[in-house]
Amino acid sequence: MADQAAGFETVDHTAEVGLRAWGPDLAAAFVQAARGLFSLLVPLERVQPVRQREFAIAAEDLEGLLVAWLEELLFVFETERLVFADFTVSRPSRTALQAWAWGEPFDPARHRGGVAVKAVTYHRLAVVEGPPARVEVILDV
């Protein structure tokens, strides 16, 4: 996926999906993780950036921050039916980050084809600051 410097990939587990994302720094890795999450839900290339959303996430530690970030995105997807394909994450500290996401309302005609991601798990959670930064998380599907 994407170029070598920043990207994401999904890793097969029997009943769950593993998501691995990387980038030159944590912010980039968190961006790729968000893209990776939505790539499971909808075909990314079909998402138009017509709406912008701002996020402020806080957690007790870096790993919790990754979980909280992805959880919030999943929550907004489920409750507001918004899908995002582009993100900017401002330099995240160990316990907080600000982010902007661009996307549009979920359209069954264009956005079908995804996996129902139910939750972000703590299993085998990993956040490596690097640089380069690397994050790994397992999603319940």
Added chain:
Amino acid sequence: MKKDKATRRRERKARREAKRQLRILERESPITAAPASGERDTIAAAFEAEDTGLATAPARSRLPLVPAGPARWEIPQGARPGMRVPARLYADQALLQDIAEDAALEQLANVATLPGIVGHALAMPDIHWGYGFPVGGVAATRVDDGVISPGGIGFDICCGVRLLRSDLTLAELERGGRRERLADALARAIPAGVGEGGTTTVRQLDRLLAEGARWAVAEGYGWERDLECIESHGTFPGADPDAVSARARQRGAGQCGSMGGGNHFCEVQVVETVYEPQLAAAMGLAEGMVCVFLHTGSRGLGHQVCQDYLALMQGAMRRYGIQVPDRQLACVPVRSPEGQRYLGAMAAAANFAWANRQLLTHQVRQAFSRVFGRPAERLGLDLVYDVSHNLAKLETHVVDGRPQLLCVHRKGATRAFPAGHPELPARYRAQDCPQPVLIPGDMGRYSYVAVGTEAAMRETFGSICHGAGRVLSRGEAKRRLGTVNIAALLAERGILVRAGDPRALAEEASEAYKDVADVVDTAERAGLARKVARLRPLIVVKG
């Protein structure tokens, strides 16, 4: 037992703290109460060794497996540090191959470290790797001094199966293109799939969370007599709607009366084989009968409840001095304020699931009614049973010769109570019929109705398997079968598929699952289960 002032004060303080933590979770910027990154205990270190997360695929199991009887294997208590009881796996040689391929057995050994666990950490023949707890596992802990762990129930709280029987035969279904029309009617009636909401927005969520299926019936969804044939009568005692966070409610509000995606389904099936005529008759089943299988859970609400309490417990665990080898095994004492609050929230989520299945049942009956031109009552579309496979129940079981109150975690395992058990519907007790267990296979193959045995009551806290279990990941299944027209292949075999996303069918194809017949046969060989009937799919409605 009377408590002194100091104890009551401590408990009040702990309850306030638990409430405070929950409010923190509900704020706009969610804060997870997770332990610091660097914290690893010696048990975790021993388990994870050179593991660097996803970088390495789960290694082939190196745990010792000692034969312990027909289709039984044990992992001795001493096999890994921290195990408080041995682990037991029900599987035959053929299934063992698949099971040892992923880290399910390591996970089983992890479960055996939980404080207060009694008997064995148990694994059913359909066991596979999950997050924290393996799927297809049973773990019972002492209520007095043991723990409750949300991972032992799963994210989809009260995911379960419901079976409706009918007075219709296959011949009647085939007449006049009814099968096609029924497939279309069901697909229209049942919202399913990613991003899909439900048929009902619930303004009075509190009542639904408190009363479950009883709320649904009171609102006109289904029949009063349905309730008797739902586990716990469709209302989990002790449900605490206040313990369900605002986020969970927001996720659930638009989803009641919807099926979801993944392996959830609604299937019209025909009874192909009857193994136990007397039991089948007691359940209202007969060969050639058209039936409906429904498989779904508590949707986003349950997922959020699990998420919320895993986070809460990771923080609370430290205060109770509990260490676990895997973060996903977060737990607290059952009797702690956090434990009681989780149980209340879990019960509310279970009620949501039962209300959900009740609403869907109503939709199914209406679809049948429209196609066959008669009210559902005159089609005999009665509920055989509704039972979950992701739930914790407080049950009394005999351990070491005496009855003990236990918290029985079943994740991907089904409760299977024997004949005469007080929990069973009166009409089953009257006919000496054990609790029906509904075991769905994959969409191309059969499903089973079975019952548990007295041996299951003794050995597995009255539990047996829940389904086929995956063998291929979704990605792998898509790679191998993505270009195959699964719907067409199934149609050739007489199975009509209505899927919201036909491309996702590859993930649910038979090749991606174990053969449920192997799973059920193994359970039978182990003396845990008896097959009552086998059903073949005719119509499959999926998200």
